[in-house]
Amino acid sequence: MHDEKYKLRYLPLFYEDIDEKVTYIVDELKNPQAANDLLDKVEAAILKRLPVAESFEPYRSARERKYLYYRIYVDNYVIYYVVIDDNPDDLIMEVRRFLYAGQDREKIV
Numbered sequence: 306m307h308d309e310k311y312k313l314r315y316l317p318l319f320y321e322d323i324d325e326k327v328t329y330i331v332d333e334l335k336n337p338q339a340a341n342d343l344l345d346k347v348e349a350a351i352l353k354r355l356p357v358a359e360s361f362e363p364y365r366s367a368r369e370r371k372y373l374y375y376r377i378y379v380d381n382y383v384i385y386y387v388v389i390d391d392n393p394d395d396l397i398m399e400v401r402r403f404l405y406a407g408q409d410r411e412k413i414v
Contacts (some may be wrong), residue, residue, distance in 0.1 A: 311358050311388065311398040313351070319384075322403035323347065326382065343380065350377050351384065351400060358388050358398040374401075381406045 323344070330340040354361075354377055363373035364385065372387035385402040 309356065311355055311396045313355055314397050314399045316399065316401045319400050319403055326403065326405065343382075346379050347382075347384065347403070350379050351386075354386075355398055358386070358396075372399075378406070 327340045327344060330343065331337045354375075358375065361375055364376050366374060370387075372389060374385050374387055377384040377386070383402075383404050383406055384400060385404070386398055386400045389397040389399055
């Protein structure tokens with residue numbers, strides 16, 4: 306058994322975002338397989354990033370933030386997360402948003 310550096314946590318807003326996109330793919334595009342594939346890709350991308358959460362360039366936001374944001378690209382979507390390091394013995398990778406890449410992210414993230 307190996308010791309993970311980061312604990313993983315999801316905000317409810319992330320779940321709302323991904324539910325909205327998956328529902329659209331299933332109901333409007335009538336493609337449940339594509340929705341399922343997207344969920345698998347999102348999960349795999351997050352778990353792949355988990356051991357090295359801070360090893361990537363932070364997202365430069367126009368707003369001042371307590372924690373740096375990082376991005377993971379999955380198809381036409383962007384996953385946003387932060388690393389909460391208030392307690393060095395308990396680092397948390399907190400997944401916050403799942404947005405379509407074409408959205409105006411400066412107003413959302």
